[in-house]
Amino acid sequence: MLGFASAAAAPAFAARIPLRTLRDQAARWEDVSMLALSGDPAIAAARLGAPVRVGRHWRWRVPHRAVPAILLRDLRGALRAPARSVLAVVALSGAGAALALATSGAGSPSGVFPDAQAAALAGAGVGAGLYAALGPLCRGLRAAAEGIGGPGLLPLSPGRLLAAHAILPSALAILLPVLGAVIVGAAGAGSGSGAGGAVGAAGIVGPILITVIVLAATAQQLRVLAVLKGPLPQRLLAPIPTAAGDLSALNVLAWTFDGPVCAAVVGALLTALTVGAPQALLPVALPILLGLGFWIRARTRTARGR
Numbered sequence: 001m002l003g004f005a006s007a008a009a010a011p012a013f014a015a016r017i018p019l020r021t022l023r024d025q026a027a028r029w030e031d032v033s034m035l036a037l038s039g040d041p042a043i044a045a046a047r048l049g050a051p052v053r054v055g056r057h058w059r060w061r062v063p064h065r066a067v068p069a070i071l072l073r074d075l076r077g078a079l080r081a082p083a084r085s086v087l088a089v090v091a092l093s094g095a096g097a098a099l100a101l102a103t104s105g106a107g108s109p110s111g112v113f114p115d116a117q118a119a120a121l122a123g124a125g126v127g128a129g130l131y132a133a134l135g136p137l138c139r140g141l142r143a144a145a146e147g148i149g150g151p152g153l154l155p156l157s158p159g160r161l162l163a164a165h166a167i168l169p170s171a172l173a174i175l176l177p178v179l180g181a182v183i184v185g186a187a188g189a190g191s192g193s194g195a196g197g198a199v200g201a202a203g204i205v206g207p208i209l210i211t212v213i214v215l216a217a218t219a220q221q222l223r224v225l226a227v228l229k230g231p232l233p234q235r236l237l238a239p240i241p242t243a244a245g246d247l248s249a250l251n252v253l254a255w256t257f258d259g260p261v262c263a264a265v266v267g268a269l270l271t272a273l274t275v276g277a278p279q280a281l282l283p284v285a286l287p288i289l290l291g292l293g294f295w296i297r298a299r300t301r302t303a304r305g306r
Helices: 001-017 017-036 042-046 066-080 082-103 116-133 137-148 157-166 167-191 195-227 247-254 258-276 278-304
Strands: none
Touching: 017 278, 066 082, 066 137, 066 157, 066 167, 082 116, 082 195, 082 258, 116 195, 116 258, 137 157, 137 167, 137 195, 157 167, 157 278, 167 195, 167 278, 195 258, 195 278, 247 258
8 A cells, every 4th residue: 555655646746747857857867877887987986976066165273284184074075965874884894793693603692504505695695795885985096096197296205105095994894893703792692692692792702703894904904906997998998899799898897896706705715714614714814915015016016107
């Protein structure tokens, strides 16, 4: 009954939308579709949001030092888009809680995925979700990456400028998932009794907490790599004739979605190790973080030469 009432009231609500708003939304959707089909998802995603009008008249006392000023600017940018920022905060906290649930195991009061295969599937979803949730918090990073190779407006090198813009999203990317995981651990310890509750609380402090931190740091590193990609390389559009047809679209697809795919793979690997072989967690996690760090360094050098 409620569904029929909503469908009947939809035309009346749609009629209240101003014609200018509908035209702006139609033009924005056309731009987003064209950019997405041309292999430029970053700019397409940036066009999705409506223009930010909150906080235009806010007055902030800007610090004299460059790094605190950049940090304050990023914080102000997040506050000026409250809906996106709140959604990102909730998603990051929920990702940490979901990862704690996925890796708690059968012996914990909060365990819901007792085997490594099921935990890996859940971890893949959490990894991709972490990557997506960090998008609204990395607008400063995108602006800094777009300015690499051009005349500097601040007394900072491109690497230091990227590092300064990465402070806020990196801190939130680690603190919020850890907070969600700790809340799940505390809830499991409170619902358990005796030794079972102690095991649930201690489980969050050990490999599960390491998994949450490493996966959050990996998602943030992949976000930095994403803003440094630049435009789609033209060589990826070269035709690849096969018996099944032209496969050049697969190159564009892989280039476009390499970030969430890598986050999903790392999430699946870490959660499977946490459930099945927690002693191998650090030997696997450290090379991943170091490899992504070297990749960021190489891509920064490439961006300077563009």
